[in-house]
Amino acid sequence: xxxxxxxxxxxxxxxxxxxxxxxxxxxxxxxxxxxxxxxxxxxxxxxxxxxxxxxxxxxxxxxxxxxxxxxxxxxxxxxxxxxxxxxxxxxxxxxxxxxxxxxxxxxxxxxxxxxxxxxxxxxxxxxxxxxxxxxxxxxxxxxxxxxxxxxxxxxxxxxxxxxxxxxxxxxxxxxxxxxxxxxxxxxxxxxxxxxxxxxxxxxxxxxxxxxxxxxxxxxxxxxxxxxxxxxxxxxxxxxxxxxxxxxxxxxxxxxxxxxxxxxxxxxxxxxxxxxxxxxxxxxxxxxxxxxxxxxx
Ligand SMILES: C[S@@+](CC[C@H](N)C(=O)[O-])C[C@H]1O[C@@H](n2cnc3c(N)ncnc32)[C@H](O)[C@@H]1O
Numbered sequence: 277x278x279x280x281x282x283x284x285x286x287x288x289x290x291x292x293x294x295x296x297x298x299x300x301x302x303x304x305x306x307x308x309x310x311x312x313x314x315x316x317x318x319x320x321x322x323x324x325x326x327x328x329x330x331x332x333x334x335x336x337x338x339x340x341x342x343x344x345x346x347x348x349x350x351x352x353x354x355x356x357x358x359x360x361x362x363x364x365x366x367x368x369x370x371x372x373x374x375x376x377x378x379x380x381x382x383x384x385x386x387x388x389x390x391x392x393x394x395x396x397x398x399x400x401x402x403x404x405x406x407x408x409x410x411x412x413x414x415x416x417x418x419x420x421x422x423x424x425x426x427x428x429x430x431x432x433x434x435x436x437x438x439x440x441x442x443x444x445x446x447x448x449x450x451x452x453x454x455x456x457x458x459x460x461x462x463x464x465x466x467x468x469x470x471x472x473x474x475x476x477x478x479x480x481x482x483x484x485x486x487x488x489x490x491x492x493x494x495x496x497x498x499x500x501x502x503x504x505x506x507x508x509x510x511x512x513x514x515x516x517x518x519x520x521x522x523x524x525x526x527x528x529x530x531x532x533x534x535x536x537x538x539x540x541x542x543x544x545x546x547x548x549x550x551x552x553x554x555x556x557x558x559x560x561x562x563x564x565x566x567x568x569x570x571x572x
Contacts, residue, residue, distance in 0.1 A: 304334045311343050320347040335474060336482040342512065345471055349511040351560035354466060357510050358436065359383045360562055365462065365569060367433035371423070373414045373449050374439035374466075378403060389427055393417045394439070414439050418452040431458035431523070438466040441487025442478055443495070444536050450492065450518075451528045457521045460571050468493050468507045469514025469555055476544040486513040491539045493555050494547065499527060499535060506558035506568055514555070517568050 298308035311326035324347050330340040352360075362370070362383045372381045375392035382401035384390035390407040393414050403409075408426075410417050417423075423432070435457070437449045446465060453463055467486035470476030478488045493516055496503055504520040528535065547554045558564070 298339045299330065299334055299337055301334060304330045304337065308339055308343070311340070315343055315347055323347045338483045341471060341475070341484040345511045345513070349509050349560065352510060353512065354510045354515045355380060357508060357515055357560070357565065358464065361434070361464070361569065364566055365434055369427045369430050369433045371432050371435040371453060373437050375399070375409060377401065380436060380438065381407060389430065391426060414445070414449050414452070423456045431461065432456045433458055433461050435461070436464045436466070441467055441485065441489050443488045443491040443539055446489045446492045447495065447528070447535065454521050454525065455523050457523050459521065461521050462569060463518045463521065465489065465492060465516040465518065467513045468516035469509060469557065470544065471513065473544040473548065490547070490555060491542055494542070495535060495539050497556070499531065500525070505556050507555045508558050508560050508565055510560045517565070519568065
């Protein structure tokens, strides 16, 4: 639903279709109508200010948040960036945690051996002949299967973590994937650049929610300074690119409990005023992103 709204922001609605109301309250709807006009005219600071006014009155308004992220994070959205990464890297193997309708795992190249993990997949996209979906949680998958065997003895070359939006789940996914990665592999993590406190919390308050996955960046920077971590500023909630992986590293699994105790209670306020710096924000420009992906 959110991605459909985001797509609508980028396209012109057909003239015959009545647009859905932007807000139930007419005053908020009027603010958002003005924000929409400003956004279309490229007047981003005005659009941002109007969306903030609308959110002050209606904190759960998804249209206001989506307009805000598009105004603040211009350029391609994460799926477009992901498609470029697939086409550029053309990995032999790809693992995606959290596939939902299949929109992103469907981007795997025909030659890529792709594996998707999701307890409730609702695949609507045609997948390549070399794609398999495992209908289980990622924790269950890694407990029951040997990922290396499932990939025919090949290491993971590209992975995308987009499952449960909680820090400790993303951390375990990272640990479980890294041990199967090649040295030149890339792990991508969605939702590492949250918009605001209300959507960066562990509990979901609104439709627009990225959870506390952002803590993974803060955690890895502290405990794994050997990793290369960049968070592309693509809408709606950023995409972390993690490289220089070390499949032999045992530090994270060995200190898992201590790390969870440290990061699970961390509030968004701990990073809010220095979000770009602490989350390693990286420009959403393909020429620069591509350079991150060159062999280490
Ligand atoms: C945001 S959706 C994924 C969207 C997809 N990657 C895309 O971009 O189109 C998150 C998915 O994570 C799945 N999920 C929830 N808990 C999970 C878990 N423990 N392990 C793996 N996937 C999980 C949900 O079923 C949901 O389909």
